[in-house]
Amino acid sequence: MKTTFKRYNNFNLIRLLLALLVILGHSPELIDGNRGREWLTQFAGTISIGEFAVDCFFLLSGFLITQSWDMQPHPWLFLKKRILRIYPAFIVASVISVFIVGPLAATPAAYFASLDAVVFVRDLLLLRKPAASEVFAGMPYPLVNGAMWTIAREFACYLLILGMGVSGLLRRRHVLLAVTGFVFAVLIWFKLHGDTVVGLRLASFFLSGACYYHYRDRVPYRGGIAAAAAIVLLVCMFSWRGAEIGLATVGGYVLLYLAFKHSTLFSRFNRLPDVSYGVYLYGWPIQKLLLWYIPSLTPWSLFFLAAPAALLVGTVSWYLIEQPALRLKGAPLPILPDHPRHTTP
Secondary structure, rough: OOOOOOOOOOOHHHHHHHHHHHHHHHHHHHHHHHOOOHHHHHOOOOOOOOHHHHHHHHHHHHHHHHHHHOOOOHHHHHHHHHHHHHHHHHHHHHHHHHHHHHHHOOOOOHHHHHHHHHHHHHHHHOOOOOOOOOOOOOOOOOOOHHHHHHHHHHHHHHHHHHHHEEEHHHEEEHHHHHHHHHHHHHHHHHOOOOOOHHHHHHHHHHHHHHHHHHHOOOOOHHHHHHHHHHHHHHHHHHOOOOOHHHHHOOOHHHHHHHHOOOHHHHHHHHHOOHHHHHHHHHHHHHHHHHHHHOOOOOOOHHHHHHHHHHHHHHHHHHHHHHHHHOOOOOOHHHHHHOOOOOOEO
């Protein structure tokens, strides 16, 4: 029998903070073209704030998407939900990036002459970042929306869960743990050889979140354990080879502890619209346009101008695009690890 979960959680708040962290992390890098002034890189010398936030996004997504399949293991319904959540806002953001942001950051005649309609449609279908040339000339990262590169990889992780669910692998959580361990082993191998594979890194975080969901009956979320995990994570952050592994494991515990920590104040965010996806989609083009028209901006001034603008546009995206699409999904699933339904070992 399926378990009825309570809805006390802080997922909305955490996802919003992570989206704002992406904007914060991009602020010095979009100005300089490197991470010399990026704050987390300066502090630990390993991953950036933007990488930290994206990794956490994938971990939370792995938890929530695995829950979605577990509660309604129907392939078409699962795929329908994922398409409705990702594609509408992505398509609109791509159109705005290409047909509004692009001309504002280029000579319109040359810009439109360089556009390829076939490539544009292909990128929409494959969830790729828009390919628009002749933009932001002389600036680092001349892209209309460089942040969109993660969306295709996230959707690929959705398809991975769908494939594992249809094949029955997700019903045996030890198999999921073994697959996750294998992915981690390959990731560590690349790290030991001084390299990294972005898609593999993001998949490891997603699968880590999936494991946290399937082992939720074995994982007690307690403040003392979370504090110890945070200390271990802090130590790992100073190791280039250990930062991402630590974030995907003990960092995942801290993240989910915060997600399930009941707070009357924080739980109110659950009643607010989930604008994090829109904030993430529009943060990059807003920052690039601000720098295009006000090139003297400092990283902090760029962040404090871009963040409210992204929140506003993200809210509009929620009410006009995302929420109408989500109404076609059906009732949302509640979330909490209390009284879990046991899975087959």
